[in-house]
Amino acid sequence: MKVTVVGAGNVGATCADVLAYREIANEIVLLDIKEGFAEGKALDIWQKAPINVYDSKTVGVTNDYSRTAGSEVVVITSGLPRKPGMTRDDLISTNASIVQSVTENVVKYSPNAIIIVVSNPLDVMTYCAHLASKLPRNKVIGMAGILDTARYRAFLADEIGCSPKEIQGMLLGGHGDTMVPLPRYTTVGGIPVTELVAKDKLDAIIERTKNGGGELVKLMGTSAWYAPGSAAAQMVEAIVKDQKRILPVCIKLEGEYGINDCYLGVPAVLGKNGIEKVIELKLNSEEMELLQTSRKHVKEVMNVLDNMAAKA
Ligand SMILES: NC(=O)c1ccc[n+]([C@@H]2O[C@H](COP(=O)([O-])OP(=O)(O)OC[C@H]3O[C@@H](n4cnc5c(N)ncnc54)[C@H](O)[C@@H]3O)[C@@H](O)[C@H]2O)c1
Ligand SMILES: O=C(O)C[C@H](O)C(=O)O
Numbered sequence: 001m002k003v004t005v006v007g008a009g010n011v012g013a014t015c016a017d018v019l020a021y022r023e024i025a026n027e028i029v030l031l032d033i034k035e036g037f038a039e040g041k042a043l044d045i046w047q048k049a050p051i052n053v054y055d056s057k058t059v060g061v062t063n064d065y066s067r068t069a070g071s072e073v074v075v076i077t078s079g080l081p082r083k084p085g086m087t088r089d090d091l092i093s094t095n096a097s098i099v100q101s102v103t104e105n106v107v108k109y110s111p112n113a114i115i116i117v118v119s120n121p122l123d124v125m126t127y128c129a130h131l132a133s134k135l136p137r138n139k140v141i142g143m144a145g146i147l148d149t150a151r152y153r154a155f156l157a158d159e160i161g162c163s164p165k166e167i168q169g170m171l172l173g174g175h176g177d178t179m180v181p182l183p184r185y186t187t188v189g190g191i192p193v194t195e196l197v198a199k200d201k202l203d204a205i206i207e208r209t210k211n212g213g214g215e216l217v218k219l220m221g222t223s224a225w226y227a228p229g230s231a232a233a234q235m236v237e238a239i240v241k242d243q244k245r246i247l248p249v250c251i252k253l254e255g256e257y258g259i260n261d262c263y264l265g266v267p268a269v270l271g272k273n274g275i276e277k278v279i280e281l282k283l284n285s286e287e288m289e290l291l292q293t294s295r296k297h298v299k300e301v302m303n304v305l306d307n308m309a310a311k312a
Contacts, residue, residue, distance in 0.1 A: 001240050002027040004068040004110070006102050007078035008038035008060065010222070011118055014229025015075055015236075017045050020056040024237045028058040029068050033078070038062060069109040073239055075143075075232050076129060078102050079119035081223040088120040088176060088213070089301050096305055099125045103132035114139045114274040116235050117250075118228060122175040123263040123298045124305050126250050130263075131309075137252040138274040144175030145248025145265040146231035147224075151212040152181050155205045160188060160196055167193075170281070171209075171248050172257075173265055173294030180290040181206045185281065238270040245270050246279065256280050257288075262295050262302065 003025035005016045009032070016030045030045075032038040042060030049055060061067045068074070079095035082088060099119050106113060115133060117126040117140070126142035133140055149171045157164040170185040183202055186193040193202065208215070216224040238245040249268050253259040256266065256278045267279040283291065 001025045002029065002071045003236055003240070004029040004031060004071040004074045004106070004113075006031050006074065006076045006106065007119070008032035008034075008041045009077065010081070010225035011228045011232070012075070012077035013041040013045070014225045015077065015118075015232045016041070016058050017048075018230050018233035019236060020045050020058050021048070021052045021054050022233070022237070023054050023056045024233060025073075025240060026056050028056060029071065030058055030060045031063065031065070031068060032060075033063050035062050065105040065109045068106065071106075071110040071113050073116065073236050074106045074110060074113045075116045075118060075236065076102055076106070076125075077118040077229075077232070079125070082120065082217055084218050084221060086217075088122070089124075089304075091120050092124060092301065092304060093308065095119050095121075095125060096128050096308060099128045100132045103129045107133045107135070114141070114239055116232055117142045118232050120175070120223075121301055123250050123265075124301045127252070127263045127302050128305060130252060137254065138276070140252075141235065141270075141275055142175070142250025142263065142265070143228070143232045143235055144250055145171055146234055147228050148175065148179055148181075148209060148212065148265075149248055150227055150231065152186075152205065152209040155208055156186070156188070156193065156197065159201055159205060162188060169193075170267055171265065172267075172281075172287075172291055174263075174298040175250065175265065176294075176297065177210050178290070178294035178297045179210055179265070180287060180294055181209055182281075182287065184284075184287070235270060239272060239274060242272040243270070244276065249275065251275050251278060253278070257283070257291060259291075259295055262299050264291075264295060264298060
C-alpha cells in the first residue's frame with residue numbers, strides 16, 4: 001500500500017508521521033520542492049520507528065514524481081500557510097499554481113490515485129485539483145470538516161468536562177468563517193448536546209470553532225498542523241482500509257442540498273473508491289440559509305480561480 005504526501009512542511013510531515021506510526025500505509029513517499037527537506041523529514045520519521053515500534057517506511061524525495069508512481073492515495077499539502085492578519089482566501093494566487101502543477105505531476109505517475117487536498121483556501125484548491133486532474137468527483141476530496149468538527153468536539157469536551165471520545169458532531173459548508181456547525185446533530189454519549197450545554201455557551205463554542213484556524217494562527221504566527229495532519233491521515237485510513245466511515249469532507253455537490261457545481265463540506269461515506277455516497281441531511285430553514293451563505297462565499301472564490309485561469 002503506497003501513499004504519497006506532497007509538501008513536507010508542518011502538515012505534510014505530520015500526516016506522513018501518523019501514516020507511518022499507525023501503520024496505515026506500508027510505503028509512504030514524502031515529496032517537497034525544497035532540496036533535501038523531505039529526505040530529512042522522512043529519515044527522522046524512520047529513525048523514530050524503533051522507538052514507537054512500527055515498520056512502515058517513509059521515503060523522502062525532492063520533486064521526483066517518478067518515485068511516487070503507483071500511489072493509491074496522494075495527499076496534497078504543498079502551498080503557503082497564512083500569517084496573522086491574512087484570510088485563507090488571500091493564499092489563492094500562490095497556492096493555485098502550486099496545487100495545479102503538483103496535481104498534474106501526481107496524475108501523470110498515479111493515474112488511479114485518490115487525491116486528498118489540504119492546501120488553502122481548501123474548497124477552491126479542491127476544485128483546482130479536480131480541474132487539473134480531470135478525475136471524477138469521488139476521487140478528489142478536500143480535508144477540512146474532520147478538523148473543524150474535531151475543534152468543535154474538543155471545545156465541547158472542555159465545556160462538559162468529558163472525554164472528547166464521547167462527542168459526535170457534524171458540520172457543513174466551506175472551510176472558513178461561514179462553516180455551519182450543526183448542534184442538532186451533536187450528541188455526547190448519545191445525549192443531545194442541547195441537554196448538556198446552555199444555548200449561550202453552545203453559541204460561543206460554535207463561534208470559536210468558526211475562528212479555530214485563526215485562533216491558532218494568531219498564537220503561533222503560522223497555521224496549525226497536528227490536528228490537520230492527523231485529519232488527513234484519518235481520511236487516508238478510511239480509504240485504504242475501505243472502512244466506509246461517515247466523515248465530513250469537501251466534495252463537488254451535484255444537486256445534493258439543492259446545490260450544483262460548488263465544492264462544500266458535507267457528510268459522506270469514505271471507502272476504497274473515495275467518496276462512495278454523499279449523505280443528505282434534512283436541514284431546517286435556518287441551517288439551509290447558513291449553508292447557502294457558505295455556498296455563495298465559496299462560489300465567489302471559485303469564480304476568482306476561473307478568472308485567473310481565463311487570464312493565464
Ligand atoms: N485544509 C485544512 O484544514 C488545512 C489545515 C492546515 C493547513 N492547511 C493548509 O495546508 C498548507 C500547508 O501548510 P503547512 O503549515 O504545512 O505549510 P508549510 O510551509 O509548513 O509547508 C508547505 C510545504 O510545501 C512545500 N511546497 C511549496 N511548493 C511546492 C511544490 N510546488 N511542490 C512541492 N512542495 C511544495 C514547501 O516547500 C513547504 O515545505 C497551507 O496552504 C495551509 O493553509 C489547510
Ligand atoms: O487557518 C488556517 O489558515 C489553516 C487551516 O485552515 C486551519 O483551519 O487550521
